[in-house]
Amino acid sequence: MVAIANILLLAATVATASVLRRDATPLVNTITNQIAPQIATLQNDINGFPASGLNGTIQLESDEDTLSALLDTAAILAQEAGSFSLLDGLNVISAMAPVTTQITAFNLDLDAKKADFKAIGKEQFVLTDLQILSIRWKAFTEALVAAAPLSLVAAFQATQTTILESYAISIAVYSDAA
Numbered sequence: 001m002v003a004i005a006n007i008l009l010l011a012a013t014v015a016t017a018s019v020l021r022r023d024a025t026p027l028v029n030t031i032t033n034q035i036a037p038q039i040a041t042l043q044n045d046i047n048g049f050p051a052s053g054l055n056g057t058i059q060l061e062s063d064e065d066t067l068s069a070l071l072d073t074a075a076i077l078a079q080e081a082g083s084f085s086l087l088d089g090l091n092v093i094s095a096m097a098p099v100t101t102q103i104t105a106f107n108l109d110l111d112a113k114k115a116d117f118k119a120i121g122k123e124q125f126v127l128t129d130l131q132i133l134s135i136r137w138k139a140f141t142e143a144l145v146a147a148a149p150l151s152l153v154a155a156f157q158a159t160q161t162t163i164l165e166s167y168a169i170s171i172a173v174y175s176d177a178a
Contacts, residue, residue, distance in 0.1 A: 078143035134167035
């Protein structure tokens with residue numbers, strides 16, 4: 001009798017879990033409340049460099065590590081959300097718009113500081129961080145594209161392309177030995 005009750009309880013749990021709709025709210029919150037502010041922190045780091053010197057590079061690297069972890073979390077949240085509804089997809093793409101602008105601007109400003117990083121022997125560290133972040137952004141944006149409703153796939157792909165091209169340019173800048 002106990003075994004039958006356990007089986008029925010398990011079946012009810014599985015049936016209920018499959019009916020519950022997951023949404024993208026945790027993902028949108030992560031993008032707007034964690035990723036965007038972290039990119040702003042990175043922007044402040046780069047704006048303060050080279051005046052911040054070696055300590056500034058240490059802080060920049062730490063803040064890049066934080067962004068990397070946030071991107072990993074966001075990729076998991078996108079996967080857990082499953083396929084976005086149209087409304088969720090619109091909310092996610094709206095949250096990504098300023099982030100895309102922020103990270104592109106950050107990479108452009110980082111590119112302009114190559115000589116400063118080279119002067120203190122840190123351009124290779126910057127290159128490595130760029131390569132790691134590019135991989136993390138790719139995984140995150142691929143999860144977004146995979147979850148996007150068909151009508152928004154192109155918008156998510158455009159966001160992905162903009163971010164990844166920004167990283168490709170920065171990686172090329174820091175890969176150049178000159």
